[in-house]
Amino acid sequence: MxxxxxHALLRISSLTLALVLLFESGLISPLTQDLSHQAGRHVxxxxxxxxxxxxxxxxxxxxxxxxxxxxxxxxxxxVGLKEQGDDSSDISTYILSVLLFILLVLIILNYALDYVRxxxxxxEQTA
Numbered sequence: 001m002x003x004x005x006x007h008a009l010l011r012i013s014s015l016t017l018a019l020v021l022l023f024e025s026g027l028i029s030p031l032t033q034d035l036s037h038q039a040g041r042h043v044x045x046x047x048x049x050x051x052x053x054x055x056x057x058x059x060x061x062x063x064x065x066x067x068x069x070x071x072x073x074x075x076x077x078x079v080g081l082k083e084q085g086d087d088s089s090d091i092s093t094y095i096l097s098v099l100l101f102i103l104l105v106l107i108i109l110n111y112a113l114d115y116v117r118x119x120x121x122x123x124e125q126t127a
Contacts, residue, residue, distance in 0.1 A: 010110065014103040021096040040092075 026033025 007110065010103065010107050014100060014107060017096060017100045017103060021093065021100055024096055025093045 022028055023032045024036050
């Protein structure tokens with residue numbers, strides 16, 4: 001079987017995706033999951049800062065309501081009425097798992113088809 005750039009790309013991408021999945025899911029350490037989650041929040045906040053809106057009366061009232069809701073949520077967390085946590089890391093873990101599975105299926109399919117093609121070529125050469 002020939003090892004082409006396509007084979008190498010499939011192997012490298014699946015290995016990279018597997019490592020990202022381990023890092024994102026927190027299987028190695030819970031610290032890696034927290035780090036990934038905080039990095040995602042930081043990127044989202046940086047993007048939100050760059051998208052500025054001109055202040056109006058409605059925007060000001062909306063900002064005040066949002067700040068009050070945030071303060072209420074923080075108080076609920078402090079009292080223990082509300083659990084802190086997001087499911088966004090779970091969703092990203094599932095997406096990464098599905099992508100890794102697809103890549104592995106492609107690799108197995110690629111090697112199986114190469115094997116069948118090589119057997120066919122060998123059979124034709126001997127016949």
